[in-house]
Amino acid sequence: MPSRTPSAPRAGRPRSAAADAAILEATRAALVELGWSKLTLGDVASRAGVAKTTLYRRWAGKNELVVDAVAVLFDELELPDRGSLAADIEGVVLQFAALLDRPEAKTALMAVVAESTRDEPLRERIRTSIVERQKRLVLEGRSRAQARGELPLEQDPAAAARTADLIFDVVAGAVVHRTLVSAEPVDEEWATRFTRLLIGGLAGD
Amino acid sequence: MPSRTPSAPRAGRPRSAAADAAILEATRAALVELGWSKLTLGDVASRAGVAKTTLYRRWAGKNELVVDAVAVLFDELELPDRGSLAADIEGVVLQFAALLDRPEAKTALMAVVAESTRDEPLRERIRTSIVERQKRLVLEGRSRAQARGELPLEQDPAAAARTADLIFDVVAGAVVHRTLVSAEPVDEEWATRFTRLLIGGLAGD
């Protein structure tokens, strides 16, 4: 979102919410067609039917714009209760994989992560608007599994948080790596094998 | 490497190998200072003491150049025998993490992966010159563990290959995600926790 909080009603002409939506939509479309490196802000502006100046008034640059344009896609993820820990993991893996199949998502996500390695504020923006919000899925899945008796209750809340972070990195990292680096499909068969590995480990089974 | 195979000794002045080395070194240095998006080929050329024309004669563009500049870094990875499967995994995780701590490695790797989502030849170049070469670590670790009796011998070679790919995606993906997305350190404590999860699974322990 643009930086200004809309909670302070100030004088003057308000910013057009429709322009915001059109710009973010145009950004996603341009990402699909052009990819990251060839995406220009001038092109986005003309696609959105908006002056280039308007774009620069609201976003500092390409990075910030793309983060906002893609962040909303990740809010679609859900974790319906499928009755078992394994089924829940498979479900979220397949959902995440479907999201990463969308060209605008995979292109934008990797590009902004790459830029964030040299840009601390950008990394923080990514963390708060994308990554941190999805850890809810891990927490929800674990609490369900504990309620079913599939996982033990953890006493130390700090240790529990570290474990949740670990699992999040393993699940998200594996799916991203499989999709973008290995460039192999995350289908049901892979999800099943991954889930079995995650639950039972190398030694298990 | 530049596309021409040096095995065909042809007439004329040969390409300077020193220029190659200087360009790749300059590329890594520029990546550290400028990051991906602000890296320009003209800047690389002047750092390397080389004409911009020379650069374009050998590489098609920024993507290909950066892949070559970074690929060599990944060949440093080794897998010394630490006596147990768990110790071997911890060792390779920490080595990979140390590699990703180098700014030129993390910046370049993510950037070229992002570009490769819209560029099939580039993805293939990444696969052959970086990814596929490192799967040797997984294969070696598994064969050692099997020799120690820590892992069962697999009969079906196709299934064994799929398992190796899965483990590779899980290990590499988790380390990359932890380092670049979560932006948390991969230290010994995390490596230990990850290894225990990988071997024993969620249910284990």
Add this chain to the structure above:
DNA sequence: CAGTTACGCTACGACTCGTATCGAAATCCG
């Protein structure tokens, strides 16, 4: 109404891109 802010539009200098051209340097072959 006056005051304030966002808007579309145009224009600008600075920079980068990738290519073309040129004469000089380095190597192979006869």
Add this chain to the structure above:
DNA sequence: CGGATTTCGATACGAGTCGTAGCGTAACTG
């Protein structure tokens, strides 16, 4: 040695993008 061949450094070029500035108009507040 001398001619052919290829790369080299240097320079210049049109095209495209960047981010900003200026201007008159539109929308909203009090």
